[in-house]
Amino acid sequence: MNIGEVAARTGLPAKTIRYYEEIGLVSPLRDVNGYRAFRESDRHKLAFLARARALGFSIEDCRALLALYEDEHRxxxxxxxxxxxxxxxxxxxxxxxxxxxxxxxxxxxxxxxxxxxxxxxxxxxxxxxxxxxxxxxx
Amino acid sequence: MNIGEVAARTGLPAKTIRYYEEIGLVSPLRDVNGYRAFRESDRHKLAFLARARALGFSIEDCRALLALYEDEHRxxxxxxxxxxxxxxxxxxxxxxxxxxxxxxxxxxxxxxxxxxxxxxxxxxxxxxxxxxxxxxxx
DNA sequence: CTTGACCTTCCAGCAGCTGGAAGGACTATC
DNA sequence: GATAGTCCTTCCAGCTGCTGGAAGGTCAAG
Missing domain, CATH: 1.20.5 (Single alpha-helices involved in coiled-coils or other helix-helix interfaces)
Incomplete structure (x- = not known):
């Protein structure tokens, strides 16, 4: 999945997704051409982030929430x-x-x-x- | 009046007052030692700004409000x-x-x-x- | 082969301050 | 006159969370 599709499906601008990668909220793979290759799990994370942001959580709160989300023993x-x-x-x-x-x-x-x-x-x-x-x- | 006194009397941090000068909201005079010399009118303006900011007006709105405030023919x-x-x-x-x-x-x-x-x-x-x-x- | 839509990186800027460094000026005390 | 402490100065960097734009690579269609 390229960034455009993820953007369309999460409602997040591509710029924002790149920014989220930059600050380590998501880590998509890369295709041989250098394009970001998003997995379903990346898209899911981004959708999670979009909703958390829409509730007004700060980026750092989102990071913490995401960590809790991924931690089965939370x-x-x-x-x-x-x-x-x-x-x-x-x-x-x-x-x-x-x-x-x-x-x-x-x-x-x-x-x-x-x-x-x-x-x-x-x-x-x-x-x-x-x-x-x-x-x-x- | 030095910046410290104006800060104390308007409730605005000195840093903020310097910033307001930088963006042209106030123009205090200068003493020979380089210190800013605020007149009553400067203090008054800054108090006006503090109240406008406290009501959530943007800096640009404040600039406009200040201009209207000073314009007798508004x-x-x-x-x-x-x-x-x-x-x-x-x-x-x-x-x-x-x-x-x-x-x-x-x-x-x-x-x-x-x-x-x-x-x-x-x-x-x-x-x-x-x-x-x-x-x-x- | 060109066009156009995608993608990449990098750099700058938004608002409205705030913090800190480095240094000058003033006041009080010894 | 030296010293300490508080004030003042400028300048530069950073905060939040993106957003815009430039310059260029990639890909699919015609």
Whole structure:
């Protein structure tokens, strides 16, 4: 199987597959003409990688997952630990993004979006943080 | 004001401030000793940038926002458009991450996480996509 | 024999910093 | 005046995970 076919069947760009070989995630054989010769097992590994990447696992996590995948004597606890840590990172990212969305959508809603220069978005970005937003009652 | 003080007051690392100068986001003066001499306006700009970056705006968006900020004849519509586009990207990212979280948390929950090798997470990653999950009824 | 689609390697670049080396400048203390 | 410690400077390299492009080899069809 040449790289083009593997690319088509895994959905990974050929460039990416070459890169994965370079960093040692797959090791296809070589034909006499120098072309990479992928076995079924290579294609399978690449498909595994594609799915792990699609779940947001880092390359190093993928490497670890692949090693566990190939290790018949693995403990599922090791896999689970890895996945849980990743899940937490995802949740953390979601929280960060939701905070951004919250702030940003407030600003956007407050902005007239017309020809005038007054703009709560720029105002919000330009303002020094307030020491304490008191109610004005001493 | 030296870079250290600006860093402390904006929360930006000195390295980042130097980088922002390099890419033309700020242009502090220089003392005779070669040290950067930040004016209040520089500090203000950097604080603006820090907040815009914290909302996830790209550097190029920040550059545009800064230009609008400094332009008294801007139209708030331009700012709003930029912010809305960014908001959409954030929402897109959130959706992607939530899909990941969904899939991943299902896998994690299904995994015993013990000493045995059987692991739904690895199984999920290793499986070829099904042609059609029929009910078995022909 | 040429065309075109494939494949190869290598090098550069993206974003947005971050780390480290090597060295100058300033402040305080002895 | 020497020394120590902290600040500042520049420059270069590296991080993640690819992606694009140049220059060239290979193969199948006509």
């Amino acid at each position: 403990a599922s606890a090791d896999v689970k630990r890895l996945a849980e840590r990743h899940l937490e990172k995802i949740e953390e990212k979601i929280r960060t993004l939701e905070a951004m969305r919250e702030t940003l959508s407030e600003l956007v809603e407050a902005c007239a979006g017309d020809h005038r220069p007054d703009c709560p978005i720029l105002k919000g970005l330009g303002e020094e943080e307030r020491p304490a937003p008191s109610t004005g009652v001493a | 139209a708030s519509a331009d700012v709003k458009r930029l912010a809305e586009r960014h908001l959409e990207k954030i929402e897109e990212k959130i959706r992607t991450l939530e899909a990941m979280r969904e899939t991943l948390s299902e896998l994690v929950e299904a995994c015993a996480g013990d000493h045995r090798p059987d692991c739904p997470i690895l199984k999920g990653l290793g499986e070829e996509e099904r042609p059609a999950p029929s009910t078995g009824v022909a």
